[in-house]
Amino acid sequence: MNSLDWIVLFGTVAAIVIYGTWRTRNQRSMESYIKGDSQMKWWMIGVSIMATQASAITFLSTPGQAIEDGMRFLQFYLGLPIAMIIISVSIVPIYYKLKVYTAYEYLETRFDLKTRVLTAILFLILRGLSAGITLFAPALVLSTVLGWSVGITTFLIGVLVIVYTVSGGNSAVSLTQRQQLTVVMGGMILAGILAFVKLPDSLSFGDTIQVAGALGKFNIINVVPGDTAEMADLSIWQKINRVLNDRFNIWSGLIASVFLFLSYFGTDQSQVARYLGGKSLTESRLGLMFNGLLKIPMQFIILFIGVLVFVFYLFNQPPVFYNPVLKEQAWQTDKRDTLQRLEKAYENAYQRKQTEVHALVDAIHAGDEIKKSEHTSRIKSIQKEENQLRTDVRSTIKEAIPSAKTQDRDYIFLNFVLNYLPHGVVGLLLAVMFLAAMSSMAGELSALSSTTAVDIYKRLIHPLASAKHYLTASRLFTIGWALLAMVFAMLASFAENLIQFVNIVGSLFYGTILGIFLTAFYVKWVRGTAVFIAALVAEAVVFYCYGYTDLGFLLYNIIGCGVVMGISILIQWVSPTKNPDTGAGVS
Amino acid sequence: MSNQLSSGEEKVPVFKSWRGWYGLLLIVLILQLAFFVFLTWYF
Numbered sequence: 001m002n003s004l005d006w007i008v009l010f011g012t013v014a015a016i017v018i019y020g021t022w023r024t025r026n027q028r029s030m031e032s033y034i035k036g037d038s039q040m041k042w043w044m045i046g047v048s049i050m051a052t053q054a055s056a057i058t059f060l061s062t063p064g065q066a067i068e069d070g071m072r073f074l075q076f077y078l079g080l081p082i083a084m085i086i087i088s089v090s091i092v093p094i095y096y097k098l099k100v101y102t103a104y105e106y107l108e109t110r111f112d113l114k115t116r117v118l119t120a121i122l123f124l125i126l127r128g129l130s131a132g133i134t135l136f137a138p139a140l141v142l143s144t145v146l147g148w149s150v151g152i153t154t155f156l157i158g159v160l161v162i163v164y165t166v167s168g169g170n171s172a173v174s175l176t177q178r179q180q181l182t183v184v185m186g187g188m189i190l191a192g193i194l195a196f197v198k199l200p201d202s203l204s205f206g207d208t209i210q211v212a213g214a215l216g217k218f219n220i221i222n223v224v225p226g227d228t229a230e231m232a233d234l235s236i237w238q239k240i241n242r243v244l245n246d247r248f249n250i251w252s253g254l255i256a257s258v259f260l261f262l263s264y265f266g267t268d269q270s271q272v273a274r275y276l277g278g279k280s281l282t283e284s285r286l287g288l289m290f291n292g293l294l295k296i297p298m299q300f301i302i303l304f305i306g307v308l309v310f311v312f313y314l315f316n317q318p319p320v321f322y323n324p325v326l327k328e329q330a331w332q333t334d335k336r337d338t339l340q341r342l343e344k345a346y347e348n349a350y351q352r353k354q355t356e357v358h359a360l361v362d363a364i365h366a367g368d369e370i371k372k373s374e375h376t377s378r379i380k381s382i383q384k385e386e387n388q389l390r391t392d393v394r395s396t397i398k399e400a401i402p403s404a405k406t407q408d409r410d411y412i413f414l415n416f417v418l419n420y421l422p423h424g425v426v427g428l429l430l431a432v433m434f435l436a437a438m439s440s441m442a443g444e445l446s447a448l449s450s451t452t453a454v455d456i457y458k459r460l461i462h463p464l465a466s467a468k469h470y471l472t473a474s475r476l477f478t479i480g481w482a483l484l485a486m487v488f489a490m491l492a493s494f495a496e497n498l499i500q501f502v503n504i505v506g507s508l509f510y511g512t513i514l515g516i517f518l519t520a521f522y523v524k525w526v527r528g529t530a531v532f533i534a535a536l537v538a539e540a541v542v543f544y545c546y547g548y549t550d551l552g553f554l555l556y557n558i559i560g561c562g563v564v565m566g567i568s569i570l571i572q573w574v575s576p577t578k579n580p581d582t583g584a585g586v587s
Numbered sequence: 588m589s590n591q592l593s594s595g596e597e598k599v600p601v602f603k604s605w606r607g608w609y610g611l612l613l614i615v616l617i618l619q620l621a622f623f624v625f626l627t628w629y630f
Binding site for chain 2: 074078081082084085088089210212213214216217218219220221222280281282285286289292293296297
């Protein structure tokens with residue numbers, strides 16, 4: 001980092017914060033604060049939806065995921081376009097018809113107050129936890145780069161988001177998200193181009209793809225998890241069990257993730273607020289179509305950048321452990337000799353691998369399939385050796401510093417940025433992480449604040465106050481949630497990989513929330529008390545699955561949703577008060 | 588479920604009805620899937 005990087009980093013971040021605050025400074029009521037001026041066009045809605053979903057975790061973790069695990073993570077997003085269609089057909093027209101501020105308002109019209117409040121509280125827990133994680137990831141990155149404590153970087157990001165979100169509400173969130181996403185995607189694509197440019201001159205784009213493909217990075221579609229030959233020996237139940245326990249395969253992508261995205265985009269206020277700020281129902285629906293068309297290509301690009309960085313590291317020695325701060329700490333303990341020996345062995349393995357990689361490129365140029373296959377298999381065998389050495393390094397660091405978080409996947413891309421990209425671009429890429437964190441955190445805070453203000457405060461605590469009172473309350477709730485997220489980010493102990501942890505937290509609650517909404521939309525004779533009890537049972541079942549089973553987390557969405565719908569139908573069916581409900585709001 | 592906010596008020600851009608957009612989304616999804624299957628199979 002030199003002065004140019006600092007200027008680019010703080011210049012970019014400050015410009016967006018100041019512009020967003022200034023442009024949206026005139027908020028007069030809770031309505032304009034929560035919904036904005038309802039003038040957003042379809043592309044603005046689409047960009048805002050994508051910016052809210054893509055946090056810094058997406059840009060930190062996803063390239064590292066591609067480097068270690070190939071591109072199969074892309075399957076997770078395959079259900080998204082299907083979810084967009086269902087939401088556009090079923091859910092958005094209802095919200096527009098009822099002119100709701102939050103998604104949970106609808107539940108009182110359809111069921112009763114307790115169901116509305118329960119669902120709002122489930123959302124507040126889920127989103128409150130996620131906001132902490134959203135903030136933690138870039139705070140950790142910056143603390144590593146700057147040598148500051150995580151507390152200071154968490155505080156800085158949190159305060160920047162508070163400035164424009166408290167001042168301009170939903171309008172400021174949407175406005176800044178457009179600039180943020182532009183900088184973020186521009187920065188990421190630039191990093192990908194530079195990774196390719198820095199490869200040896202003899203390597204064309206086609207060669208790069210061939211090398212990555214030969215080494216298994218284009219493993220996008222997995223019908224069965226693991227080794228096909230190994231799967232052939234299993235019984236049908238063992239096969240099903242293996243598929244259910246695998247996180248990313250075509251089945252979880254096309255079926256389970258539809259439920260997660262239905263819940264996220266259809267019932268999570270941080271997304272519902274994005275399209276409710278649209279100029280009309282048509283603009284909102286088009287915004288969802290925009291997201292459905294562009295989300296998979298966007299994730300493909302981010303993963304592909306990871307693949308390019310993977311090929312780059314075939315020609316440039318990567319570190320044995322990617323978190324530089326933790327590495328330095330561990331190298332100063334009594335495990336130093338063991339770590340140095342492992343590092344030496346890793347360097348040796350890399351030298352052998354590099355010779356094989358050059359031979360592989362020669363075989364590709366010569367079109368010699370036999371040699372290509374020989375070198376590929378040797379490289380894969382050396383990679384296994386390297387992976388084992390990295391595992392040994394991680395466990396040795398853990399022995400040296402028991403409190404250390406030794407999963408370093410989230411540092412892989414950053415390591416490339418800091419050590420190999422030119423000055424100015426380093427600052428820009430750090431700004432990318434900052435802005436991505438700010439855009440999704442702002443969306444989350446805005447939703448947390450509006451749900452607290454509308455579904456809890458205005459409905460239960462202070463129903464008859466002035467517009468100015470509710471505006472002040474909404475602003476205070478935004479500050480309150482931001483402070484909570486900051487405290488959570490500073491205290492939390494996280495799962496091994498951040499992006500997956502965020503998805504797991506989501507899946508613990510989303511299934512139940514989705515079940516409540518789907519029952520509301522499609523099972524018109526089920527009433528409030530039945531769905532309320534079913535939601536409590538579903539949450540208990542999902543937590544049981546999380547604690548005591550090995551099921552893939554995407555399945556929690558189906559289980560939670562299924563239990564709510566099944567139990568509520570059963571309760572209503574046996575209930576003496578069974579009576580067709582009016583199904584208010586459903587056309 | 589009707590695609591109309593209220594009868595005749597919503598004019599769908601580009602296509603005659605929202606079915607056109609939903610069809611487009613599904614076709615693009617299928618094409619993407621085919622591309623990903625090709626990449627997986629080819630390498």
